[in-house]
Amino acid sequence: MLSVLKFAAQSPLVRNRVSLRCFGIFSAFSKANLNLSSSPHSIRIVQYNFFKPRFQSCCKLHTSATSRQSEKGSNQDESLSMNARLKIVAVFLATWCGVYFAAKYSRSRKELEDRDAEMKQVDIGASDYELIDQDGRIRTKKDFLGRWFLLYFGFTHCPDICPEELDKMADIIKTIDSDTSVPDLLPVFVSVDPERDSPAVIKKYVSEFHPNFVGLTGTKDQVKQAAKAFRVYFSAGPRDDDNDYIIDHSIVMYLMSPQGNFVDYYGSRGIPSERIVESIKQNMRNYRRLHG
Known part of the structure:
Protein backbone atom coordinates (compact mmCIF):
# COMPACT_ATOMS: atom_id res chain seq x y z
CA MET A 1 0.00 0.00 0.00
CA VAL A 89 2.17 26.10 -47.12
CA ALA A 90 3.18 29.78 -46.81
CA VAL A 91 6.73 29.05 -47.96
CA PHE A 92 5.43 26.98 -50.87
CA LEU A 93 2.99 29.68 -51.97
CA ALA A 94 5.62 32.42 -51.67
CA THR A 95 8.09 30.37 -53.70
CA TRP A 96 5.49 29.52 -56.34
CA CYS A 97 4.36 33.13 -56.65
CA GLY A 98 7.94 34.32 -56.92
CA VAL A 99 8.73 31.83 -59.67
CA TYR A 100 5.47 32.56 -61.49
CA PHE A 101 5.86 36.34 -61.50
CA ALA A 102 9.55 36.13 -62.35
CA ALA A 103 8.72 33.90 -65.33
CA LYS A 104 5.84 36.17 -66.32
CA TYR A 105 8.04 39.27 -66.11
CA SER A 106 10.81 37.56 -68.07
CA ARG A 107 8.36 36.41 -70.74
CA SER A 108 6.78 39.86 -70.95
CA ARG A 109 10.16 41.55 -71.28
CA LYS A 110 11.21 39.04 -73.94
CA GLU A 111 8.06 39.85 -75.92
CA LEU A 112 8.79 43.57 -75.64
CA GLU A 113 12.38 43.03 -76.75
CA ASP A 114 11.25 40.96 -79.72
CA ARG A 115 8.71 43.58 -80.78
CA ASP A 116 11.22 46.38 -80.32
CA ALA A 117 13.69 44.52 -82.52
CA GLU A 118 10.99 43.97 -85.15
CA MET A 119 10.02 47.66 -85.16
CA LYS A 120 13.65 48.64 -85.69
CA GLN A 121 13.65 46.52 -88.83
CA VAL A 122 10.64 48.37 -90.21
CA ASP A 123 11.93 51.14 -92.46
CA ILE A 124 9.09 53.59 -91.79
CA GLY A 125 10.83 56.87 -90.98
CA ALA A 126 14.17 55.08 -90.93
CA SER A 127 15.86 56.99 -93.73
CA ASP A 128 16.82 60.64 -93.41
CA TYR A 129 14.80 63.51 -94.82
CA GLU A 130 15.09 67.26 -95.08
CA LEU A 131 12.16 69.68 -94.79
CA ILE A 132 11.48 73.30 -93.87
CA ASP A 133 9.47 74.22 -90.78
CA GLN A 134 6.95 77.03 -90.32
CA ASP A 135 9.75 79.40 -89.27
CA GLY A 136 11.83 78.72 -92.37
CA ARG A 137 14.40 76.50 -90.64
CA ILE A 138 15.71 73.30 -92.18
CA ARG A 139 14.66 70.21 -90.26
CA THR A 140 16.02 66.67 -90.60
CA LYS A 141 15.39 63.42 -88.80
CA LYS A 142 18.10 64.24 -86.25
CA ASP A 143 16.16 67.28 -85.06
CA PHE A 144 13.43 65.03 -83.67
CA LEU A 145 15.63 62.52 -81.89
CA GLY A 146 15.17 62.39 -78.11
CA ARG A 147 11.44 63.17 -78.24
CA TRP A 148 8.26 61.25 -78.82
CA PHE A 149 6.35 62.69 -81.76
CA LEU A 150 3.10 61.99 -83.58
CA LEU A 151 3.30 62.72 -87.30
CA TYR A 152 0.59 63.28 -89.91
CA PHE A 153 0.78 64.02 -93.66
CA GLY A 154 -1.89 66.31 -95.14
CA PHE A 155 -2.42 69.71 -96.75
CA THR A 156 -3.92 73.00 -95.67
CA HIS A 157 -6.59 73.15 -98.41
CA CYS A 158 -8.08 69.84 -97.32
CA PRO A 159 -11.83 70.43 -96.87
CA ASP A 160 -12.67 68.08 -94.01
CA ILE A 161 -10.48 65.03 -93.34
CA CYS A 162 -7.27 66.87 -92.42
CA PRO A 163 -8.95 69.34 -90.05
CA GLU A 164 -10.72 66.45 -88.31
CA GLU A 165 -7.50 64.47 -87.94
CA LEU A 166 -5.54 67.48 -86.69
CA ASP A 167 -8.28 68.24 -84.15
CA LYS A 168 -8.00 64.65 -82.96
CA MET A 169 -4.22 64.95 -82.75
CA ALA A 170 -4.55 68.14 -80.69
CA ASP A 171 -6.86 66.38 -78.22
CA ILE A 172 -4.44 63.46 -77.99
CA ILE A 173 -1.49 65.78 -77.35
CA LYS A 174 -3.35 67.67 -74.61
CA THR A 175 -4.31 64.44 -72.85
CA ILE A 176 -0.81 62.96 -73.07
CA ASP A 177 0.90 66.15 -71.91
CA SER A 178 -1.44 66.44 -68.92
CA ASP A 179 -0.30 63.03 -67.64
CA THR A 180 2.95 63.43 -65.73
CA SER A 181 3.59 59.67 -65.70
CA VAL A 182 4.47 59.68 -69.42
CA PRO A 183 6.65 61.98 -71.56
CA ASP A 184 5.24 64.86 -73.57
CA LEU A 185 4.28 64.20 -77.18
CA LEU A 186 5.18 66.53 -80.06
CA PRO A 187 2.63 66.95 -82.90
CA VAL A 188 4.15 67.19 -86.38
CA PHE A 189 2.31 68.08 -89.60
CA VAL A 190 3.92 67.50 -93.02
CA SER A 191 2.32 69.08 -96.07
CA VAL A 192 2.05 67.07 -99.29
CA ASP A 193 1.14 70.22 -101.17
CA PRO A 194 4.39 72.23 -101.45
CA GLU A 195 2.98 74.31 -104.29
CA ARG A 196 0.43 76.08 -102.08
CA ASP A 197 1.73 75.38 -98.56
CA SER A 198 4.55 77.81 -97.90
CA PRO A 199 6.11 78.10 -94.40
CA ALA A 200 3.92 81.14 -93.67
CA VAL A 201 0.74 79.32 -94.71
CA ILE A 202 1.76 76.27 -92.67
CA LYS A 203 2.47 78.42 -89.60
CA LYS A 204 -0.95 80.04 -89.64
CA TYR A 205 -2.67 76.72 -90.29
CA VAL A 206 -1.13 74.58 -87.52
CA SER A 207 -1.42 77.35 -84.91
CA GLU A 208 -5.21 76.96 -85.08
CA PHE A 209 -4.97 73.43 -83.69
CA HIS A 210 -2.23 73.39 -81.08
CA PRO A 211 0.57 75.82 -80.10
CA ASN A 212 3.18 73.04 -80.07
CA PHE A 213 2.51 71.88 -83.62
CA VAL A 214 5.56 71.71 -85.87
CA GLY A 215 4.53 72.34 -89.48
CA LEU A 216 6.82 71.10 -92.25
CA THR A 217 6.89 71.74 -95.96
CA GLY A 218 9.57 72.01 -98.65
CA THR A 219 10.23 71.57 -102.33
CA LYS A 220 8.49 68.88 -104.31
CA ASP A 221 11.56 66.67 -104.13
CA GLN A 222 11.94 67.19 -100.38
CA VAL A 223 8.30 66.34 -99.77
CA LYS A 224 8.55 63.26 -101.98
CA GLN A 225 11.66 62.15 -100.08
CA ALA A 226 9.88 62.51 -96.70
CA ALA A 227 6.73 60.78 -97.98
CA LYS A 228 8.83 57.91 -99.28
CA ALA A 229 10.63 57.61 -95.93
CA PHE A 230 7.26 57.15 -94.20
CA ARG A 231 5.64 55.15 -97.01
CA VAL A 232 2.96 57.76 -97.48
CA TYR A 233 0.99 57.85 -100.69
CA PHE A 234 -0.23 61.16 -102.18
CA SER A 235 -1.47 62.23 -105.57
CA ALA A 236 -2.92 65.53 -106.81
CA GLY A 237 -6.30 65.36 -108.52
CA PRO A 238 -7.48 67.28 -111.57
CA ARG A 239 -7.65 71.07 -111.37
CA ASP A 240 -10.87 72.99 -111.76
CA ASP A 241 -11.44 76.35 -113.45
CA ASP A 242 -10.08 78.19 -110.42
CA ASN A 243 -6.92 76.05 -110.53
CA ASP A 244 -8.04 74.41 -107.32
CA TYR A 245 -7.41 70.73 -106.71
CA ILE A 246 -7.70 68.05 -104.08
CA ILE A 247 -4.84 65.79 -103.05
CA ASP A 248 -5.53 62.17 -102.31
CA HIS A 249 -3.19 60.92 -99.58
CA SER A 250 -2.71 58.35 -96.83
CA ILE A 251 -4.63 59.11 -93.65
CA VAL A 252 -2.23 57.85 -91.00
CA MET A 253 -0.77 59.06 -87.72
CA TYR A 254 2.70 57.70 -87.03
CA LEU A 255 4.03 57.32 -83.49
CA MET A 256 7.81 57.67 -83.44
CA SER A 257 10.12 56.91 -80.50
CA PRO A 258 12.92 59.13 -79.12
CA GLN A 259 15.35 56.94 -81.07
CA GLY A 260 13.60 57.94 -84.28
CA ASN A 261 12.10 54.47 -84.79
CA PHE A 262 8.59 53.65 -85.86
CA VAL A 263 6.53 52.38 -82.91
CA ASP A 264 2.88 52.32 -83.99
CA TYR A 265 0.38 53.84 -86.38
CA TYR A 266 -3.29 54.84 -86.22
CA GLY A 267 -4.91 54.79 -89.63
CA SER A 268 -8.59 54.24 -88.97
CA ARG A 269 -10.66 57.40 -88.62
CA GLY A 270 -13.19 55.45 -86.55
CA ILE A 271 -10.75 54.84 -83.69
CA PRO A 272 -11.70 57.11 -80.75
CA SER A 273 -9.08 59.45 -79.32
CA GLU A 274 -9.25 57.67 -75.95
CA ARG A 275 -8.08 54.37 -77.44
CA ILE A 276 -5.22 56.07 -79.26
CA VAL A 277 -4.18 57.81 -76.04
CA GLU A 278 -4.11 54.53 -74.12
CA SER A 279 -2.12 52.86 -76.89
CA ILE A 280 0.43 55.68 -76.93
CA LYS A 281 0.80 55.60 -73.15
CA GLN A 282 1.31 51.84 -73.17
CA ASN A 283 3.94 52.13 -75.90
CA MET A 284 5.71 54.79 -73.85
CA ARG A 285 5.70 52.60 -70.74
CA ASN A 286 6.98 49.60 -72.69
CA TYR A 287 9.76 51.73 -74.14
CA ARG A 288 10.73 52.95 -70.66
CA ARG A 289 10.93 49.34 -69.41
CA LEU A 290 13.40 48.50 -72.16
CA HIS A 291 15.41 51.70 -72.46
CA GLY A 292 14.88 53.52 -69.18
Whole structure:
Protein backbone atom coordinates (compact mmCIF):
# COMPACT_ATOMS: atom_id res chain seq x y z
CA MET A 1 0.00 0.00 0.00
CA LEU A 2 2.79 2.42 0.90
CA SER A 3 4.62 1.65 -2.34
CA VAL A 4 1.55 2.62 -4.38
CA LEU A 5 1.24 5.90 -2.55
CA LYS A 6 4.92 6.50 -3.08
CA PHE A 7 4.47 5.87 -6.80
CA ALA A 8 1.54 8.27 -7.02
CA ALA A 9 3.50 10.95 -5.20
CA GLN A 10 6.33 10.82 -7.76
CA SER A 11 4.27 12.74 -10.36
CA PRO A 12 5.47 16.39 -10.46
CA LEU A 13 1.94 17.63 -11.07
CA VAL A 14 0.37 15.93 -8.04
CA ARG A 15 3.29 15.60 -5.66
CA ASN A 16 2.22 18.43 -3.40
CA ARG A 17 -1.45 17.58 -3.39
CA VAL A 18 -0.83 13.85 -2.88
CA SER A 19 1.66 14.54 -0.08
CA LEU A 20 -0.84 16.69 1.76
CA ARG A 21 -3.61 14.16 1.21
CA CYS A 22 -1.46 11.23 2.38
CA PHE A 23 -0.27 13.16 5.41
CA GLY A 24 -3.88 13.74 6.36
CA ILE A 25 -4.64 10.05 5.81
CA PHE A 26 -1.87 8.85 8.14
CA SER A 27 -2.81 11.42 10.77
CA ALA A 28 -6.40 10.28 10.73
CA PHE A 29 -5.30 6.62 10.81
CA SER A 30 -3.11 7.21 13.82
CA LYS A 31 -6.00 8.77 15.70
CA ALA A 32 -8.28 5.89 14.72
CA ASN A 33 -5.73 3.33 15.92
CA LEU A 34 -5.69 4.70 19.39
CA ASN A 35 -8.94 2.89 20.14
CA LEU A 36 -8.02 -0.43 18.50
CA SER A 37 -7.09 -3.58 20.26
CA SER A 38 -3.67 -4.99 19.70
CA SER A 39 -5.03 -7.88 17.61
CA PRO A 40 -3.19 -8.11 14.25
CA HIS A 41 -6.34 -9.28 12.52
CA SER A 42 -8.26 -6.29 13.78
CA ILE A 43 -5.50 -3.95 12.65
CA ARG A 44 -5.53 -5.38 9.12
CA ILE A 45 -9.31 -4.95 8.88
CA VAL A 46 -9.06 -1.38 10.06
CA GLN A 47 -6.21 -0.71 7.63
CA TYR A 48 -8.23 -2.05 4.74
CA ASN A 49 -11.41 -0.20 5.61
CA PHE A 50 -9.58 2.99 6.37
CA PHE A 51 -7.16 3.18 3.44
CA LYS A 52 -9.41 1.85 0.67
CA PRO A 53 -11.52 4.98 0.05
CA ARG A 54 -8.56 7.28 0.61
CA PHE A 55 -6.35 5.29 -1.76
CA GLN A 56 -9.04 5.40 -4.41
CA SER A 57 -9.22 9.19 -3.96
CA CYS A 58 -5.44 9.50 -4.43
CA CYS A 59 -5.56 7.33 -7.56
CA LYS A 60 -8.35 9.46 -8.98
CA LEU A 61 -6.29 12.56 -8.26
CA HIS A 62 -3.27 11.10 -10.02
CA THR A 63 -5.34 9.87 -12.96
CA SER A 64 -7.04 13.25 -13.36
CA ALA A 65 -3.71 15.12 -13.27
CA THR A 66 -2.12 12.70 -15.72
CA SER A 67 -5.09 13.04 -18.06
CA ARG A 68 -4.89 16.83 -17.97
CA GLN A 69 -1.16 16.72 -18.61
CA SER A 70 -1.66 14.34 -21.54
CA GLU A 71 -4.47 16.46 -23.00
CA LYS A 72 -2.39 19.63 -22.65
CA GLY A 73 0.59 17.97 -24.33
CA SER A 74 -1.65 16.69 -27.12
CA ASN A 75 -3.09 20.17 -27.71
CA GLN A 76 0.40 21.66 -27.77
CA ASP A 77 1.60 19.02 -30.22
CA GLU A 78 -1.45 19.60 -32.42
CA SER A 79 -0.90 23.37 -32.32
CA LEU A 80 2.77 22.99 -33.21
CA SER A 81 1.88 20.59 -35.98
CA MET A 82 -0.69 23.01 -37.43
CA ASN A 83 1.77 25.92 -37.28
CA ALA A 84 4.36 23.83 -39.06
CA ARG A 85 1.88 22.96 -41.80
CA LEU A 86 0.90 26.61 -42.23
CA LYS A 87 4.55 27.64 -42.47
CA ILE A 88 5.21 25.00 -45.11
CA VAL A 89 2.17 26.10 -47.12
CA ALA A 90 3.18 29.78 -46.81
CA VAL A 91 6.73 29.05 -47.96
CA PHE A 92 5.43 26.98 -50.87
CA LEU A 93 2.99 29.68 -51.97
CA ALA A 94 5.62 32.42 -51.67
CA THR A 95 8.09 30.37 -53.70
CA TRP A 96 5.49 29.52 -56.34
CA CYS A 97 4.36 33.13 -56.65
CA GLY A 98 7.94 34.32 -56.92
CA VAL A 99 8.73 31.83 -59.67
CA TYR A 100 5.47 32.56 -61.49
CA PHE A 101 5.86 36.34 -61.50
CA ALA A 102 9.55 36.13 -62.35
CA ALA A 103 8.72 33.90 -65.33
CA LYS A 104 5.84 36.17 -66.32
CA TYR A 105 8.04 39.27 -66.11
CA SER A 106 10.81 37.56 -68.07
CA ARG A 107 8.36 36.41 -70.74
CA SER A 108 6.78 39.86 -70.95
CA ARG A 109 10.16 41.55 -71.28
CA LYS A 110 11.21 39.04 -73.94
CA GLU A 111 8.06 39.85 -75.92
CA LEU A 112 8.79 43.57 -75.64
CA GLU A 113 12.38 43.03 -76.75
CA ASP A 114 11.25 40.96 -79.72
CA ARG A 115 8.71 43.58 -80.78
CA ASP A 116 11.22 46.38 -80.32
CA ALA A 117 13.69 44.52 -82.52
CA GLU A 118 10.99 43.97 -85.15
CA MET A 119 10.02 47.66 -85.16
CA LYS A 120 13.65 48.64 -85.69
CA GLN A 121 13.65 46.52 -88.83
CA VAL A 122 10.64 48.37 -90.21
CA ASP A 123 11.93 51.14 -92.46
CA ILE A 124 9.09 53.59 -91.79
CA GLY A 125 10.83 56.87 -90.98
CA ALA A 126 14.17 55.08 -90.93
CA SER A 127 15.86 56.99 -93.73
CA ASP A 128 16.82 60.64 -93.41
CA TYR A 129 14.80 63.51 -94.82
CA GLU A 130 15.09 67.26 -95.08
CA LEU A 131 12.16 69.68 -94.79
CA ILE A 132 11.48 73.30 -93.87
CA ASP A 133 9.47 74.22 -90.78
CA GLN A 134 6.95 77.03 -90.32
CA ASP A 135 9.75 79.40 -89.27
CA GLY A 136 11.83 78.72 -92.37
CA ARG A 137 14.40 76.50 -90.64
CA ILE A 138 15.71 73.30 -92.18
CA ARG A 139 14.66 70.21 -90.26
CA THR A 140 16.02 66.67 -90.60
CA LYS A 141 15.39 63.42 -88.80
CA LYS A 142 18.10 64.24 -86.25
CA ASP A 143 16.16 67.28 -85.06
CA PHE A 144 13.43 65.03 -83.67
CA LEU A 145 15.63 62.52 -81.89
CA GLY A 146 15.17 62.39 -78.11
CA ARG A 147 11.44 63.17 -78.24
CA TRP A 148 8.26 61.25 -78.82
CA PHE A 149 6.35 62.69 -81.76
CA LEU A 150 3.10 61.99 -83.58
CA LEU A 151 3.30 62.72 -87.30
CA TYR A 152 0.59 63.28 -89.91
CA PHE A 153 0.78 64.02 -93.66
CA GLY A 154 -1.89 66.31 -95.14
CA PHE A 155 -2.42 69.71 -96.75
CA THR A 156 -3.92 73.00 -95.67
CA HIS A 157 -6.59 73.15 -98.41
CA CYS A 158 -8.08 69.84 -97.32
CA PRO A 159 -11.83 70.43 -96.87
CA ASP A 160 -12.67 68.08 -94.01
CA ILE A 161 -10.48 65.03 -93.34
CA CYS A 162 -7.27 66.87 -92.42
CA PRO A 163 -8.95 69.34 -90.05
CA GLU A 164 -10.72 66.45 -88.31
CA GLU A 165 -7.50 64.47 -87.94
CA LEU A 166 -5.54 67.48 -86.69
CA ASP A 167 -8.28 68.24 -84.15
CA LYS A 168 -8.00 64.65 -82.96
CA MET A 169 -4.22 64.95 -82.75
CA ALA A 170 -4.55 68.14 -80.69
CA ASP A 171 -6.86 66.38 -78.22
CA ILE A 172 -4.44 63.46 -77.99
CA ILE A 173 -1.49 65.78 -77.35
CA LYS A 174 -3.35 67.67 -74.61
CA THR A 175 -4.31 64.44 -72.85
CA ILE A 176 -0.81 62.96 -73.07
CA ASP A 177 0.90 66.15 -71.91
CA SER A 178 -1.44 66.44 -68.92
CA ASP A 179 -0.30 63.03 -67.64
CA THR A 180 2.95 63.43 -65.73
CA SER A 181 3.59 59.67 -65.70
CA VAL A 182 4.47 59.68 -69.42
CA PRO A 183 6.65 61.98 -71.56
CA ASP A 184 5.24 64.86 -73.57
CA LEU A 185 4.28 64.20 -77.18
CA LEU A 186 5.18 66.53 -80.06
CA PRO A 187 2.63 66.95 -82.90
CA VAL A 188 4.15 67.19 -86.38
CA PHE A 189 2.31 68.08 -89.60
CA VAL A 190 3.92 67.50 -93.02
CA SER A 191 2.32 69.08 -96.07
CA VAL A 192 2.05 67.07 -99.29
CA ASP A 193 1.14 70.22 -101.17
CA PRO A 194 4.39 72.23 -101.45
CA GLU A 195 2.98 74.31 -104.29
CA ARG A 196 0.43 76.08 -102.08
CA ASP A 197 1.73 75.38 -98.56
CA SER A 198 4.55 77.81 -97.90
CA PRO A 199 6.11 78.10 -94.40
CA ALA A 200 3.92 81.14 -93.67
CA VAL A 201 0.74 79.32 -94.71
CA ILE A 202 1.76 76.27 -92.67
CA LYS A 203 2.47 78.42 -89.60
CA LYS A 204 -0.95 80.04 -89.64
CA TYR A 205 -2.67 76.72 -90.29
CA VAL A 206 -1.13 74.58 -87.52
CA SER A 207 -1.42 77.35 -84.91
CA GLU A 208 -5.21 76.96 -85.08
CA PHE A 209 -4.97 73.43 -83.69
CA HIS A 210 -2.23 73.39 -81.08
CA PRO A 211 0.57 75.82 -80.10
CA ASN A 212 3.18 73.04 -80.07
CA PHE A 213 2.51 71.88 -83.62
CA VAL A 214 5.56 71.71 -85.87
CA GLY A 215 4.53 72.34 -89.48
CA LEU A 216 6.82 71.10 -92.25
CA THR A 217 6.89 71.74 -95.96
CA GLY A 218 9.57 72.01 -98.65
CA THR A 219 10.23 71.57 -102.33
CA LYS A 220 8.49 68.88 -104.31
CA ASP A 221 11.56 66.67 -104.13
CA GLN A 222 11.94 67.19 -100.38
CA VAL A 223 8.30 66.34 -99.77
CA LYS A 224 8.55 63.26 -101.98
CA GLN A 225 11.66 62.15 -100.08
CA ALA A 226 9.88 62.51 -96.70
CA ALA A 227 6.73 60.78 -97.98
CA LYS A 228 8.83 57.91 -99.28
CA ALA A 229 10.63 57.61 -95.93
CA PHE A 230 7.26 57.15 -94.20
CA ARG A 231 5.64 55.15 -97.01
CA VAL A 232 2.96 57.76 -97.48
CA TYR A 233 0.99 57.85 -100.69
CA PHE A 234 -0.23 61.16 -102.18
CA SER A 235 -1.47 62.23 -105.57
CA ALA A 236 -2.92 65.53 -106.81
CA GLY A 237 -6.30 65.36 -108.52
CA PRO A 238 -7.48 67.28 -111.57
CA ARG A 239 -7.65 71.07 -111.37
CA ASP A 240 -10.87 72.99 -111.76
CA ASP A 241 -11.44 76.35 -113.45
CA ASP A 242 -10.08 78.19 -110.42
CA ASN A 243 -6.92 76.05 -110.53
CA ASP A 244 -8.04 74.41 -107.32
CA TYR A 245 -7.41 70.73 -106.71
CA ILE A 246 -7.70 68.05 -104.08
CA ILE A 247 -4.84 65.79 -103.05
CA ASP A 248 -5.53 62.17 -102.31
CA HIS A 249 -3.19 60.92 -99.58
CA SER A 250 -2.71 58.35 -96.83
CA ILE A 251 -4.63 59.11 -93.65
CA VAL A 252 -2.23 57.85 -91.00
CA MET A 253 -0.77 59.06 -87.72
CA TYR A 254 2.70 57.70 -87.03
CA LEU A 255 4.03 57.32 -83.49
CA MET A 256 7.81 57.67 -83.44
CA SER A 257 10.12 56.91 -80.50
CA PRO A 258 12.92 59.13 -79.12
CA GLN A 259 15.35 56.94 -81.07
CA GLY A 260 13.60 57.94 -84.28
CA ASN A 261 12.10 54.47 -84.79
CA PHE A 262 8.59 53.65 -85.86
CA VAL A 263 6.53 52.38 -82.91
CA ASP A 264 2.88 52.32 -83.99
CA TYR A 265 0.38 53.84 -86.38
CA TYR A 266 -3.29 54.84 -86.22
CA GLY A 267 -4.91 54.79 -89.63
CA SER A 268 -8.59 54.24 -88.97
CA ARG A 269 -10.66 57.40 -88.62
CA GLY A 270 -13.19 55.45 -86.55
CA ILE A 271 -10.75 54.84 -83.69
CA PRO A 272 -11.70 57.11 -80.75
CA SER A 273 -9.08 59.45 -79.32
CA GLU A 274 -9.25 57.67 -75.95
CA ARG A 275 -8.08 54.37 -77.44
CA ILE A 276 -5.22 56.07 -79.26
CA VAL A 277 -4.18 57.81 -76.04
CA GLU A 278 -4.11 54.53 -74.12
CA SER A 279 -2.12 52.86 -76.89
CA ILE A 280 0.43 55.68 -76.93
CA LYS A 281 0.80 55.60 -73.15
CA GLN A 282 1.31 51.84 -73.17
CA ASN A 283 3.94 52.13 -75.90
CA MET A 284 5.71 54.79 -73.85
CA ARG A 285 5.70 52.60 -70.74
CA ASN A 286 6.98 49.60 -72.69
CA TYR A 287 9.76 51.73 -74.14
CA ARG A 288 10.73 52.95 -70.66
CA ARG A 289 10.93 49.34 -69.41
CA LEU A 290 13.40 48.50 -72.16
CA HIS A 291 15.41 51.70 -72.46
CA GLY A 292 14.88 53.52 -69.18
